[in-house]
Amino acid sequence: MNNQATKRDVILEAQHLRKEFGGLVAVADVSAKIYARTLHSIIGPNGAGKTTLFNLLSGTLPPTRGQVIFKGKDITHLPPHKMAHLGLGRSFQITNIFPNLTVLENIRLSAQAVGGDNFKLFHHYTRYHAYSEKAQRVIARVGLQGSELALARNLAHGQKRKLELGIMLASDPQVLLLDEPTAGMSSEQVPELLAILRQIMEEDDKTIVLVEHRMDMVMSISDFITVMHQGKVLAEGTPGEITANETVQKAYLGALYGDLGSAA
Amino acid sequence: MSETTDNVKGTSTKQRTSNNPLLIWLKKNWGTLLLLAGLILFPYIFSLISGTPVSEGPPKFWQGQFIVIFIMAVYAMSYDLLLGYTGVLSFGHAAFFGGGAYAMALFITHVAPNIISSYRITLGSVNVTEAILVLVGFVLAVGVSVVLGLLFSAVSARVKGAYFAMITLAMAEAIHILSKATDFVEWTGADEGLHGVPIPAWINPTQFRLRFYFVALAFAVIMYLVTRRIVNSPTGRIFVALRENESRVQMIGYNPAVYRSIAFIVAAVIAGLAGGLYALWTMSATPTMTGSGLTMDALIMSILGGIGALTGPMLGAVLMEFLGHFFYQWFGARWPLVFGVIFIALVIFLPYGIVGTWQLRSRQVQQGWRRLLRPLRIEKQSE
Ligand SMILES: Nc1ncnc2c1ncn2[C@@H]1O[C@H](COP(=O)(O)OP(=O)(O)O)[C@@H](O)[C@H]1O
Numbered sequence A: 001m002n003n004q005a006t007k008r009d010v011i012l013e014a015q016h017l018r019k020e021f022g023g024l025v026a027v028a029d030v031s032a033k034i035y036a037r038t039l040h041s042i043i044g045p046n047g048a049g050k051t052t053l054f055n056l057l058s059g060t061l062p063p064t065r066g067q068v069i070f071k072g073k074d075i076t077h078l079p080p081h082k083m084a085h086l087g088l089g090r091s092f093q094i095t096n097i098f099p100n101l102t103v104l105e106n107i108r109l110s111a112q113a114v115g116g117d118n119f120k121l122f123h124h125y126t127r128y129h130a131y132s133e134k135a136q137r138v139i140a141r142v143g144l145q146g147s148e149l150a151l152a153r154n155l156a157h158g159q160k161r162k163l164e165l166g167i168m169l170a171s172d173p174q175v176l177l178l179d180e181p182t183a184g185m186s187s188e189q190v191p192e193l194l195a196i197l198r199q200i201m202e203e204d205d206k207t208i209v210l211v212e213h214r215m216d217m218v219m220s221i222s223d224f225i226t227v228m229h230q231g232k233v234l235a236e237g238t239p240g241e242i243t244a245n246e247t248v249q250k251a252y253l254g255a256l257y258g259d260l261g262s263a264a
Numbered sequence B: 001m002s003e004t005t006d007n008v009k010g011t012s013t014k015q016r017t018s019n020n021p022l023l024i025w026l027k028k029n030w031g032t033l034l035l036l037a038g039l040i041l042f043p044y045i046f047s048l049i050s051g052t053p054v055s056e057g058p059p060k061f062w063q064g065q066f067i068v069i070f071i072m073a074v075y076a077m078s079y080d081l082l083l084g085y086t087g088v089l090s091f092g093h094a095a096f097f098g099g100g101a102y103a104m105a106l107f108i109t110h111v112a113p114n115i116i117s118s119y120r121i122t123l124g125s126v127n128v129t130e131a132i133l134v135l136v137g138f139v140l141a142v143g144v145s146v147v148l149g150l151l152f153s154a155v156s157a158r159v160k161g162a163y164f165a166m167i168t169l170a171m172a173e174a175i176h177i178l179s180k181a182t183d184f185v186e187w188t189g190a191d192e193g194l195h196g197v198p199i200p201a202w203i204n205p206t207q208f209r210l211r212f213y214f215v216a217l218a219f220a221v222i223m224y225l226v227t228r229r230i231v232n233s234p235t236g237r238i239f240v241a242l243r244e245n246e247s248r249v250q251m252i253g254y255n256p257a258v259y260r261s262i263a264f265i266v267a268a269v270i271a272g273l274a275g276g277l278y279a280l281w282t283m284s285a286t287p288t289m290t291g292s293g294l295t296m297d298a299l300i301m302s303i304l305g306g307i308g309a310l311t312g313p314m315l316g317a318v319l320m321e322f323l324g325h326f327f328y329q330w331f332g333a334r335w336p337l338v339f340g341v342i343f344i345a346l347v348i349f350l351p352y353g354i355v356g357t358w359q360l361r362s363r364q365v366q367q368g369w370r371r372l373l374r375p376l377r378i379e380k381q382s383e
């Protein structure tokens, strides 16, 4: 990737974030800059603190110390429901959808959330065409055509991951935070989803922060990579720099061998 | 299947009729309309069959039973808005019903007479003072319900599950104790409650039973239509999403506390209006109307009929009133025991309630009919 050209303004920044669970330090002093319109991956073995960092960035958990800056604004202590309105969307490592609603309704609700017709009690919801139409566009974007009226719980796992992505896209976020979007997907389905992500970033001008524990998967699609290990940032840089980094090779790959073996 | 047969028989007249919006609407709602027509004609048909005048004897008695059913159906439906649609298990619903009943009864007993004696509002040459005062009574019932709904949702905002249920139970109990408090005996009648509320003569349920029957029927129909619209509104869809997955609702940008409060207030208002009408029907307001027994009734009616579809709890209300009536005749004072056993059996065998199970099964039943009719259709086409 042409990294120098994509290094523009910082859109999201973690400043000295720390999170302790009782005595356990899950995230210890993590600082990172995310540049607008890039795909930034956070990698590290299981237990490295990626999901915790994610929860801090998205406001799901309050940090023990440190700040989260989004577009120059301190958002550290904003409640989660304000994040979507600012333009920060997140998806979950564990599939988190509305199981008994249709695919269309899952996505439509997200479009409505940021559209501002939420306090209309006496009109039929189908009168607000804009949200259904937007949901249809998002469905096409993530490749769920034909499943609009299926109940979310009846989708195959890979489709649920796409739905999860669609729910997030429908709220028009500038930054998409994705926690292992390919978790549980078969190795044939993964490239398709990654290609969709890359396409969303390039064509829709989005910034994507992607968490992955399988290093090989993100190398080809990322602009920047942050490597985490035991709650700390081990290395940062372009995919090329990370591959060449000896510490990463030793610590990360060493820690990951067992993991990769079991995943493969 | 049906598409192909339509194509075969697709004459121009058929296409024209199926494009007429009125006919489409009639076709879709014929069941409801038939039921409504049946309920409108019921007093007269019953009078014909029993050979007694419509305003005496058994017809009058059964009109009374139906009035209670209509009011309880609305009350149960309001509970379903919380339990079935928003996924909120509240044990305090009687507080809203009782609140509405007391608002109406207190106003008609203590305030309205003073106004009637000193003011006179006419519409043309008709004195409408009393009618307006009844309306004011309903407005007050709404006001009390909004306050109670806000109070319930504010106090219980931060707790979940069993704790939430306990807090709502405790608050309803507080309202119940307030309604029995001897401190206000001059106003509320304490344990005894308010009796002989001087409601306008033209709506007196003993003298004008049939008129009251139609008022209660209209009330139930209107409340059903309004509630159905609310659950299908943009806000109502958020209620359903809350039931499905609260943390996801928050992540896509809705504040769950706000929408849960709205659901509480809407449910409280509907229950409060039902309570207000019930106060007119019984010409009283008593501590039973704020008691936990009535909350249990809402729960039982909802589960019996099936939660998550407005018609479920309404059917539950019908069943409960009917079963209550006949079981009392057959089993005497022990009837709740029999009812309890049947209720448990229903919950075990029809876990989604009657309407819920019907909705789940109706597709299978339809498919069964189609399989049965398929040979017939082929014969028809080959003719
Ligand atoms: N809610 C929690 N309470 C206690 N410990 C937690 C909690 N969440 C995560 N942890 C711990 O923090 C560490 C980092 O976890 P996590 O952020 O999920 O890592 P990753 O996503 O990189 O696999 C792990 O040791 C995990 O057990």
Ligand SMILES: [Mg+2]
Binding pocket: A050, A051, A052, A093
């Ligand atoms: Mg994780």
